[in-house]
Amino acid sequence: MVTSTKGDNGESKKKKIDGNKDVDPQLWHAVAGTTVQIPQVNSKIFYFPQGHAEHAYEPVNFPADINIPSKIPCRVAAVHYRADPRTDLVYAKLRLVPLQISQVSIDEDNVAGVDDMSVTKNQYQSYTKTLSESDINKSGGFSCPKKCAETMFPPLDYSDQLPSQDIYLMDVHGEMWKFRHVYATRNILTTGWSDFVTNKQLELGDSLVFVKAANSDLHIGIRRSKKRNDCRFNFPSKRKPETGTLLQPPYGGLSSSLGNERRIGDKVIGIGKVKAEDVIEAVKLGVNMQPFDVVYYPRVGTPEFFVKTSLIRTALQIGWDCGMRFQMAIETDSSKINWLMGTIASVEAADPAWPDSLWRLLQVTWDNPDLVTNTKRLNPWQVETLRYMSSSKELGLPQLPTFPMDGQFSMPYLPNYFQTPKGPIMYLPETSMPYFQQPFNRDDATTLTTVSNNPACRKVPLVRGWSVIPRTNAKKDASEGETVEIENSVSSSKEAA
């Protein structure tokens, strides 16, 4: 008997994943995370070359012969929600049309609706779990948290001795995956899980996003661990449709349609990043007022490099200064939202090449520095200033001994802060002057308020002609001085007026 172990088993069923196929926007947002903000079509944004460059997997050397502004006003002409065929990473492709400065100051925010997602946000439920060592190990299955199983999967028949059912999950490409779901003191995905791990090349720290649509269809998305962004990624050589795990239509082929990969040996690096030349090309087109496309992979720690003009206007209304207290929402690996608190250490352009740039203008120190790694500089529109605090406990002072800080910021700023407990609050006069493009020239600026005596923390006025008014739009209490976890069904409401 000849056993034909070789041969093209299931080969004919293979088909390329279409890398240009759009993903359902709601599914996309669920997988990307609720803090990811993609501007609506026809809204107006600022494009930041510096921010774009942070998404390249290689250093970006901008051409020195052309004058590149720190931000370029654009209209969002198109938005495509997509997913990388190999990594399952979701990304957005935006077509941006540069605007004249005169087009920015008028007619702002007259796009209908606040956020194209907010109206339909409730139709999708999601649950995110970061994979543990045991989940990845070949010896076992996937430990499914009780809440995940209860909210996502159909109910099991617990009268059975070993309740079990088949679960069908569709990935972002539309491929269906079958898992055996058993309940034995806890919920476990067994058969099918190992193939999924192998096929998606899941590693410790990666996250799985279970998404249930309104019609109870189940989807599965992947967020790669932050550590893998700069790391290598195995190029999958072969799917195993013969195991029956991957169901019809079994797209198994690999697309190289993106074409922005770099390799070391047989591993692909630069996952979720773009080519430096793409950034330069975009900037060149933008400078020349030509429409251009940008690709944006959402990733924690690298903010969007396209920001709604209204957001920036709001951020500019604040007189940012050293010692100011703020909070910022970050999404954890398991889709929970942490409100982290910190203090502004300095207000200074991040890159001397763009002395007037707002990009990562704020250098900050965190109350709990171990919760945020490698994020020392923030954009003004990323944070919310804290208006008041009633005691030293809320400032996170009790944590100081547990989380020792750098000597340079250990104590000096605290006395200064209490000298001006409310900080400088400013507003932007209602004028149609195109203030966004005004030069940020320190010598030309007017000194407003001195908050700190710390020599490393010079006061830096943002715009001439601002005055101080009380500010009342702090929305969340930072009670107890520790991070607040919000369930993933609650979205950040940073933009609410």
Next chain:
Amino acid sequence: MVTSTKGDNGESKKKKIDGNKDVDPQLWHAVAGTTVQIPQVNSKIFYFPQGHAEHAYEPVNFPADINIPSKIPCRVAAVHYRADPRTDLVYAKLRLVPLQISQVSIDEDNVAGVDDMSVTKNQYQSYTKTLSESDINKSGGFSCPKKCAETMFPPLDYSDQLPSQDIYLMDVHGEMWKFRHVYATRNILTTGWSDFVTNKQLELGDSLVFVKAANSDLHIGIRRSKKRNDCRFNFPSKRKPETGTLLQPPYGGLSSSLGNERRIGDKVIGIGKVKAEDVIEAVKLGVNMQPFDVVYYPRVGTPEFFVKTSLIRTALQIGWDCGMRFQMAIETDSSKINWLMGTIASVEAADPAWPDSLWRLLQVTWDNPDLVTNTKRLNPWQVETLRYMSSSKELGLPQLPTFPMDGQFSMPYLPNYFQTPKGPIMYLPETSMPYFQQPFNRDDATTLTTVSNNPACRKVPLVRGWSVIPRTNAKKDASEGETVEIENSVSSSKEAA
């Protein structure tokens, strides 16, 4: 205990195979096969665009706006013997410098030596075996023919109950592979074989070439099955240096330096072929008298598209005509040389676009058509005419009932052949006239001899001014009328004067 099953095991040891590194010429020829003829540096050849096009993995559409001759005289400026990093296929890269026609007719064959290989040919021994189903099966090892083991491997100690030793074979890239060689009623390679099969992606019908150098170093080469030329090839995703089979230096990375691959899904197609644009580029340069490079993968059934001018001159001395008997040496999968016999069915340009082309000028019928598939047209310099035969048995007549032929050639040509048993024999007058570039115009030609009455087999004179002389350079007897097998240590001597 945490078992780190994942991780980059042996990753740091990986290194790219240098696709530009030359292979030892003797090893190269042993792997390529003894019938492969690569011209010597500084020899003069004709380059055939038609032949080159046969090596493309896609149809070649030559530009219609330029006049492309059927052959371009060239000097061989450089020869590189190389091996494909992925498939282990050997190939030659030749730099050709186009010549004026006046440079061809004079000073022919005054290159020192006959063949740069012939002088050192005896220093390498080789043995070729085509892989059987059992060799490929995962269940077993490699059945090593007795002769292979005896001539290639060190002798075993047969006093042991289970004689065994480790065999080290170096592939064409310089990678060393270790095999366990045991003798149990026959020679078998066990441990290490399976990994080798997986890594080299060996399939049924592929051939292994064992080569022993003069210093007893062992090498291993691969010839892919003819069937795989147009088929898909798995892109190897991962070597397994951790098994210890692949020894230091363990180049494990995959090179994409050739860059001439085409893919369907995760499989590479066009193995051992080139891009159509490369052919067109070469032809364009050649037409403009610019030096150009060609890549040649030796393959059974696709003759070299660069042919020594002396070979063509010899071939042109024969007045090819229908009904002529010939023999041709072909190398089998296991490096044995078969002398096949056949009859010329017609002499007609293969492609109407090149009516004067010699390329595949001869349409032939084989005595044993099942031994040669898909080879109906041959180049005149590929075959040797048979000068005489003593009985009908030598014509292969007894085989006719066993191998039924098409009705169109079944009988009619036989009586005609016997009418002119010796066929027209011609010679080329010794003249320095540049006859190679003379137009091949049928209307202008002089009729010499009529050999056949078969209407499909019109007499076609090749060159004006030829006359018939006796020809005595038939070197091999086709005794018994069947194919003669010659051991692989014996090379074809077709070129001997």
Next chain:
DNA sequence: TTGTAGGCCTCGCGCCGACAA
């Protein structure tokens, strides 16, 4: 509740003897 360890079973691989072409 959920991460991790381990028992135990299955299956595929791989070595080698048996048999046959």
Next chain:
DNA sequence: TTGTCGGCGCGAGGCCTACAA
């Protein structure tokens, strides 16, 4: 002599229970 089959043993994978954090 050598291709193929099959027994047998080993080890990895995979399912599920036990235990602990």
